[in-house]
Amino acid sequence: MTVSHDPANPLVVVVGITGLQGGSVARALIDSDKPYRIRGLTRDASKPAAQTFAAQGVQIVSVSLTTDNVGNVRKAFEGADIVFAVTNFNEHMDKQREIDEGKMMVTTAKDVGVKLFIWSALESLSAPSGGKYSSVGFFEAKHEITEYAKSSKIPLAVVPAGYYASNVFEASYALKKQADGSYVFGLPVPASTQVPVIDVAYDYGLYVRAAIENPALGAGSEVRSGTLISFGEIVAQLSKVSGKKITYVQMDRETFIEATGMPKYGPMLSDMFEAFAAHGYYRGKEITSETMLARKPRSWADFLDATQVQNFFV
Numbered sequence: 001m002t003v004s005h006d007p008a009n010p011l012v013v014v015v016g017i018t019g020l021q022g023g024s025v026a027r028a029l030i031d032s033d034k035p036y037r038i039r040g041l042t043r044d045a046s047k048p049a050a051q052t053f054a055a056q057g058v059q060i061v062s063v064s065l066t067t068d069n070v071g072n073v074r075k076a077f078e079g080a081d082i083v084f085a086v087t088n089f090n091e092h093m094d095k096q097r098e099i100d101e102g103k104m105m106v107t108t109a110k111d112v113g114v115k116l117f118i119w120s121a122l123e124s125l126s127a128p129s130g131g132k133y134s135s136v137g138f139f140e141a142k143h144e145i146t147e148y149a150k151s152s153k154i155p156l157a158v159v160p161a162g163y164y165a166s167n168v169f170e171a172s173y174a175l176k177k178q179a180d181g182s183y184v185f186g187l188p189v190p191a192s193t194q195v196p197v198i199d200v201a202y203d204y205g206l207y208v209r210a211a212i213e214n215p216a217l218g219a220g221s222e223v224r225s226g227t228l229i230s231f232g233e234i235v236a237q238l239s240k241v242s243g244k245k246i247t248y249v250q251m252d253r254e255t256f257i258e259a260t261g262m263p264k265y266g267p268m269l270s271d272m273f274e275a276f277a278a279h280g281y282y283r284g285k286e287i288t289s290e291t292m293l294a295r296k297p298r299s300w301a302d303f304l305d306a307t308q309v310q311n312f313f314v
């Protein structure tokens, strides 16, 4: 369906429309057989991703979602029936800033009276470990924002993003070429450790769309995305599709941290993987069944089929 401009149809404000999650959300709503008005937020309306959506009838609004800009954030949210919100820790690596901006979006959405606030949450990795894995700021910040949103009583659907399939290639600390031309994929956890892999650009919006459209979901629901697969199986399938010899190696913590080449962030990354192994990415909570979605999401194997994997082996 095309984007609606009929005021009778719900207005969905999509934060981060030029990004992976927000872009996926906007595409899933445009694909829906239900009509939506869509307003996409970015700091730079001239970006190609923003222009592509504008050409499809999405209203693009330039706004910086920072706590010193609440008045303009409010204007950008004004009239929304639904707000999809994501924070981008990676841009500043500042846990407190992420918390403050996330809470600001909750409060502003509540002030303008949204009927549904859809939040790209993550679990606390600290809580199930009794504080052992408290260093993973981007999980803890998102969890704190979730708790704030719940206590604010805003109509809330929580849609955490799974483990991006693309991480496997972008995590240069993990996949390393050896002198003989083969590769080692090394993490500080057993090969049996599972993560809920998602092709985020292609599939994340499906889960957000389900949170809006599936009568069994909506306000009060938690819609967990991705398909569980072990790192050992990720590597085995990657090896098969690419034709490269790739071996999964469980490193000890210190070797892994050194291999990342990031003395500051290596310990945090190690904590994150160790927490996945000990407690699970979603702390063992159920992943939303694909029967709740408008179509089947891609598995890791589907993602590999759809990706020029050779480009990643330089």
Ligand SMILES: NC(=O)c1ccc[n+]([C@@H]2O[C@H](COP(=O)([O-])OP(=O)(O)OC[C@H]3O[C@@H](n4cnc5c(N)ncnc54)[C@H](OP(=O)(O)O)[C@@H]3O)[C@@H](O)[C@H]2O)c1
Binding pocket: 015, 016, 017, 018, 019, 020, 021, 022, 041, 042, 043, 044, 047, 063, 064, 065, 066, 086, 087, 088, 089, 090, 091, 122, 138, 160, 161, 162, 163, 164, 167
């Ligand atoms: N990698 C994973 O496996 C994984 C899994 C789950 C969750 N996450 C989380 O996903 C989040 C990133 O989401 P993503 O992948 O969609 O990011 P992305 O592709 O880098 O896009 C970030 C989006 O946020 C917007 N944005 C950032 N700061 C903004 C600001 N101050 N004001 C307005 N817009 C702003 C950007 O808009 P403009 O630049 O156009 O203004 C852009 O559209 C991170 O917090 C990360 O922790 C990652």
